């Protein structure tokens with residue numbers, strides 16, 4: 001070690017799952033926490049959380065490009081998205097393009113994403129932005145089908161009023177306050193009320209691993225994992241309510257089971273695809 005290093009050194013150290021920037025001056029050690037560790041079962045090396053996303057060629061197929069290019073070409077710093085989201089958006093939203101679709105995005109901020117959705121979905125689309133910040137009203141552009149509603153996504157009355165007043169929503173994008181309580185409350189109030197073939201997308205779910213954003217018993221990711229079981233409720237032999245597997249018509253299913261086709265888990269995003277589910281039956285042919 002050089003004399004200079006003995007007098008002064010900067011390094012990164014990992015102590016009990018937390019990463020610290022360590023500064024040593026004349027033997028005195030100062031540590032500054034630079035990341036938050038994963039608070040659940042899986043202790044991931046925090047270096048993973050710092051790894052920069054690389055958008056692979058797979059993410060940049062020509063269909064995604066329209067949306068991704070819009071983002072890349074935005075110069076006014078009004079849209080705030082992670083690069084790898086664009087592939088996921090296109091995969092789940094493409095079938096609604098150029099149709100009379102109603103999109104609800106929670107979290108308006110500078111209004112740029114509302115304009116981006118309008119440009120992607122086309123002339124017939126109506127985009128509804130919801131934000132708690134009254135300043136966001138300035139981004140309303142009714143002539144272009146962009147509406148802004150001032151409301152709090154953690155307030156159930158606000159959410160009920162929104163759903164009551166708006167036409168049937170086809171796509172929800174939750175990019176609001178990102179606390180677990182906000183994400184769960186919003187899903188709980190809105191999911192079963194959107195179109196039968198709608199899509200519900202929650203983004204920036206990395207916040208579920210950051211303690212400042214955890215304000216409910218379970219994170220949204222944990223809550224969504226429980227819904228995997230609800231998808232399969234038809235087969236809960238051990239539960240009395242579902243025991244009669246030979247007479248599924250009489251079984252009382254959770255609403256979620258009857259209206260959900262699939263759940264898709266991605267890095268920082270979960271997508272729920274809706275569908276009126278038929279009673280599953282098996283036959284040998």
Ligand SMILES: C[S@@+](CC[C@H](N)C(=O)[O-])C[C@H]1O[C@@H](n2cnc3c(N)ncnc32)[C@H](O)[C@@H]1O
Pocket residue numbers: 078079080081105106107108109110111112113130131132133151152153154175176177178182
């Ligand atoms: C990440 S920004 C939205 C970014 C925008 N969707 C985009 O892609 O550019 C989050 C927004 O959520 C709003 N927000 C925070 N808490 C909220 C709440 N309880 N209800 C509604 N909006 C909230 C903030 O005011 C902020 O404008």
